[in-house]
Amino acid sequence: MSDFFTVVHAQRACRDFAPTGLDDDVIARVLDAATFAPSAENRQPWVFVVVRDAARRAQLHDLAQRAWDAGGRDFAAGRLSAGLLADVEHGIAGGGYRAAPVVIVVAADTKRCHPATIPASIFPAVQNLCLAAQASGLGSALTTITTTFAAELATLVDLPDTVVAQAVVPLGYPARPLGPPRREGFAGHTHRDRFGVPW
Amino acid sequence: MSDFFTVVHAQRACRDFAPTGLDDDVIARVLDAATFAPSAENRQPWVFVVVRDAARRAQLHDLAQRAWDAGGRDFAAGRLSAGLLADVEHGIAGGGYRAAPVVIVVAADTKRCHPATIPASIFPAVQNLCLAAQASGLGSALTTITTTFAAELATLVDLPDTVVAQAVVPLGYPARPLGPPRREGFAGHTHRDRFGVPW
Numbered sequence A, B: 001m002s003d004f005f006t007v008v009h010a011q012r013a014c015r016d017f018a019p020t021g022l023d024d025d026v027i028a029r030v031l032d033a034a035t036f037a038p039s040a041e042n043r044q045p046w047v048f049v050v051v052r053d054a055a056r057r058a059q060l061h062d063l064a065q066r067a068w069d070a071g072g073r074d075f076a077a078g079r080l081s082a083g084l085l086a087d088v089e090h091g092i093a094g095g096g097y098r099a100a101p102v103v104i105v106v107a108a109d110t111k112r113c114h115p116a117t118i119p120a121s122i123f124p125a126v127q128n129l130c131l132a133a134q135a136s137g138l139g140s141a142l143t144t145i146t147t148t149f150a151a152e153l154a155t156l157v158d159l160p161d162t163v164v165a166q167a168v169v170p171l172g173y174p175a176r177p178l179g180p181p182r183r184e185g186f187a188g189h190t191h192r193d194r195f196g197v198p199w
Helices: A004-010 A024-034 A054-077 A082-093 A115-135 A145-156 B004-010 B024-034 B054-077 B082-093 B115-135 B145-156
Strands: A046-051 A102-109 A163-172 A190-192 B046-051 B102-109 B163-172 B190-192
Touching: A004 A115, A004 B004, A004 B024, A004 B115, A024 A046, A024 A102, A024 A115, A024 B004, A046 A054, A046 A115, A054 A082, A054 A102, A054 A145, A102 A115, A115 A163, A115 B004, A115 B115, A115 B163, A145 A163, A163 B115, B004 B115, B024 B046, B024 B102, B024 B115, B046 B054, B046 B115, B054 B082, B054 B102, B054 B145, B102 B115, B115 B163, B145 B163
Parallel strands: A046 B190, A190 B046
Antiparallel strands: A046 A102, A102 A163, B046 B102, B102 B163
């Protein structure tokens, strides 16, 4: 049993994985939780491609690294703290994500949903997936950089034209315990009745 | 203490609220949980406008109803089961959402994040918010229909041009206990290594 708020408060992007494999039933529990997220019209347009195959995983990581080298790093370098930039660099380019035994490509089936509803119908499921990973002692990371090379990503996992990748989530046991997430307090982001009135 | 997986498996859109008010500390707990979601570059671009004022809440519901009447209902009518259509109709047009004592407009601060990263940076927080509501005995619903009238919605809660509404979440105690959510099994949505290979 995992306390809900303890799980929520501990979630943090994992960028360094142990090579320990994952049983199907652990993955199933995480994906089952993902499907309990809401979706517009309850259309459940989520598609999960669970990649274990080492060669295909390497191709996914190569593609992420190409996206990082093609502009991701430069874009991030002007925006992130040195520590966070080093963490992200390590995950994408330093082998951190590559050690994860499983990579899940999460996509939207556009035959099941109106394109405008994709974000509100897919990212809640991705978040459930990441929280369920946390509750199961696993690490995960919500990444989207690989989706900027959409055609190559689709080819890598054989997505048909009607299925559009939204996120790529490495999954596995953390190489080491993760510290607490760094967050600003909610009150600074919250307004009362109208924008500009402090909470 | 709420078990994580029990909360996840019980989440369901609430479309009929009791008028019972909510204390600030209950709202704070839910919003605090929202801010522990991941966001691209840890930018935390979420903005929450917590609307309690009855007149402003009524205006938000009027706007949702206008969006429903302007095309939402016709679009949904050809797609939803009769039961789900009646539920949604009741929530938007039948007064179900109007009884909620609090409506939270969730927006993205585009000065804090690249526009392309908004969905992956906002909807995980919205999902945390809805799950935390469930864990607290509250009902909620992830709605986006009001955002189709973006300019009017921004005016209603004084959003500046740089802050873009993404979702509107009614929050309160359910008028009656909700049944379990209806979901297809995850396996039918899951593929092994590449699309088309069954889990």
